Amino acid sequence: MKGSQSHEFETDVPASELWEVYGTLRVGELVPELLPHIFAKTELASGDGDVGTIWRLTFAPGIPGLETYTEKLTKVDNENYIKEAESIDGDIMKLGFLYYMVRCEIIEKGLTSSVIRSTIEYEIDDGHPELEAMVSTAILAAVAESLSGHIKMEKMAHSSS
DSSP: OEEEEEEEEEESSOHHHHHHHHTSTHHHHHHHHHOTTTEEEEEEEEOSSSTTOEEEEEEOTTOTTOSEEEEEEEEEETTTTEEEEEEEEEHHHHHTEEEEEEEEEEEEOSSSOEEEEEEEEEEEOTTOGGGGGGOOSHHHHHHHHHHHHHHHHHHHHHHHO
16 A cells, blocks of 8 residues: 655745755754754764765654664755655664655745645555554654754844854
């Protein structure tokens, strides 16, 4: 059984400024700093932020069913601001997902605003329909909101100095 879920977060941060974080290794550095209640740590296993880069994520205690997650970047489109990462190891795969991919798209809405669209595409064995209830964009929504807020705060700090 295949499925997908999406979340959109509109922000008053330009798409190019969001991509300076989402499209680089900086996203992995900021996520545990901004969301320590969700991510205990992120580790760059290999790569430079382009296709083939592998991240190991360790979730904070208390995230049901998740302790570790390893993803590999399969698409990084710097012109259209799209990044895709497939799960290659960790608890998602051990639970029984056959395929689990996260896509982040930064969509320009104007000169000073954009939408962060986060999508999860997945496939589960028909014998495990209960796994579908575990799919949630809540963590991706928290990441979008936190990174957007961080970029705005950095921008304000630079403009006042």
